[in-house]
Amino acid sequence: MPGPHLIPRHAAAQVDAALADTRVVLISGARQSGKSTLVRIVAGDRLAERRDLDRAQDRAAAVTDPVGFVDSTDLLVIDEIQRVPELLLAIKASVDEDPRPGRYLLTGSSRLFGMVAAPDALPGRMETVELWPFSQGELDGEPDGFIDAIFALGPDLRHESIVTRAEYAFRTVRGGLPEATSRNDPRRRQRFLDAYVQALVDRDVRQLSDIQHKGELRRLVRLLAARSSTIIAANSLESALGLSRPTISRYLQALEEIFLVKRIPGWSRNLGTRATAAAKLIFVDPGIAANETAVDARSMLRPGAPFGPLLETFVLSELSRQLTWCEQQAELFHYRDQSKFEVDAVLENRSGQVVGVEVKAASAVGPDDFRGLRRLADRLGDDFIAGVVLYTGTSTLPFGDKLRAMPVSSLWQVAAPSEGGRRVSEWDGRAGR
Template sequence: MSTRLVPRKSAAQVAAALGDTRVVLISGARQAGKSTLVRVVAGDRDGERRDLDKPQDRAAALTDPVGFVDTEGLLVIDEIQRAPDLLLAIKVAVDEDPRPGRYLLTGSSQLFGMAAAPDALPGRMETIELWPFSQGEVDGAPDRFIDAAFELGADLRIESDIPRAEYAHRIVRGGLPEAVNRSDPRRRARFHDAYVQSLIDRDVSQLADIQRKNELRRLIRLLAARTGTIVHADGRLRSDLGLSRPTIGRYLQALEEIFLVKRIPGWSRNLGTRATASPKMIFVDSGIAAQEMSVDARALLRPGAPFGPLLETFVLSELARQRSWSETMVDLYHYRDHSRFEVDAVLEDRRGRVVGVEVKAASTVGTDDFRGLRRLAERLGDDFVLGIVLYTGTTTLPFGDRLRAMPVSALWHAKPDE
């Protein structure tokens, strides 16, 4: 694929936020395209731009934060986590002059997870997550699966001509723009390796006291082998790494705050149990997970390869991308009960309606693949909109009331009636 400007689904959200909000933060992984998105959205607006990855800009920000943010037009500040005390100066500025669209910030760490970041901007700032490219952004496809599933329910139908090998290619490619633009798998692998090492050397060190970086790299590889599963800071991780539970917990938190991994909480209708249900961990980018597991697209198709866990990670990360721009506001969970009924993804809207998604890395589907979805439907009754098994086949098949098997490509090709 040749280098090109890929339109981002989040661009409209950022532009709308600048129209009515004083401070807008674009938050996401390094090299996910934040700076490019800023250039597109800011366009020819009057204003200035500063990059806190540049030593001279960072020094000025730390020396004179009030003077640094003093500007009439739009001020763009890249990598705001490098000088979090600027938020206090921004708070003072927007309280004195509450015009919308004054500051557009980008950050490669979850800002308020940082110990040094003051809780300065409640009610003044809107945060928009920017993930690596979605499949729909790369292909120019609708990326409206969430909206379509809630609007159409069991009437949703998708046919596909994508073979299983193509899904393997998409998994190992991932969505980071630099990786997408590299057609040579070996060069892409080099990029993914360097990317992870750069995160360890630069970003993680800002967030956690890392004594031995080699252990952190080993932890990342162990986590890749467990992607799509419930991960605890004790048990096998402790024995494999020889680190204490608090240390592993601190490292896991840091990896989440730099957008390398994401934890998907467990779902329950009892609001009090949601926060305590064990979360499932996925890699934000399936290409990085595949590289850390040392598998390429061809190897992924061999018997015994981790196609299933990586496909689940791929699907969950696509859903997480879409929920950041879908018109239907949903939360993303997974489901697992004491009887070991499981559903890979549970999407719940603000009205309490639910779409369940199970992932199967095979070209055929059987009734047993709907076991967890049937349990979810029994619990929810009329609030259960649709249960889908996403598989690597090509057609939509019915498996009972509000239960369907559907090609994985429905994630980016489905759209609601318009």
């Protein structure tokens, strides 16, 4: 049993459930987001062997004899499977011969489906559980139930908060990477984040793409951080970087494959229009975006500082985390139409019901802040569940039918209604960093 210093992870119950009925389970997510520790906890009660492909000797054995490497009668845990993607064929053959559930538990810091070298992604045999850096609810022991609650209660959802603007700034620059959250000295956190991004560029991106301009790639990361929460097109970056559009597109894809950035697609009722709509880009961890733009918690509060886009990155990343474990099966989009009406986040469930979310780095809001949400409500009619402006104030305020202003902290302090104020899981208290 892990010690009390380990922070419970919502994903633990998902991994445990998947092992009960699926042959291969993959935990995918950014490096140092807590995958290895989560695996140790989940596999702790089982007979299991473990391999780590970040170790040279394990990697050499896997390349030399992939069939022998994956041969195990017990649960076999393989960390960083993207280092030797050829193992997927050997795993496929093994689970086809012996289809018992819970045969393999894999971790990966790159998306297998996007890897050129991956020969087979085990369709029909593998379930993927996405692990993000810590959510605010995981860090605070709060329920993280906003998405389930807003779809269930709509504009009847209420929340009062005591979180200040200064605390929101601190939470944003801290981010959620376990190593970063454990460093109280901002300078030590900065050094860790600098080294973290450089390591991704030097090692992980190079594995996925032919990198000929490593210096320009590093500048691209900084440029993207300065434009986080905006619509990013490769052609808009050409002049700034002196790189061709195909090269920039390839680098953007690689950065997304290693979970450094995430692209949020545009929303439309028309699926054809949705497929071609420009995507908005955010950093998976807002602390990295803040660090890349040399912003700390104090300077974020100064006039002219990028508090708005960084807070939006913070909110969108928290929503993205929550979508990986909430009961509501929904997807995240953004909205922008030809008349320049915009909504920062659009959550749509499988029934076509929609919740719109705007983000304002202000302690007061007004009717104009609901302009995009009203447009969305007019388009959707009864399918529009609620429109919420998340702001840095303390109270829930009505601004018309189905429209509310709510504190940003409702994202993690609100509980899913079905759970009586607390997210319950047999794994509660057992998963760690």
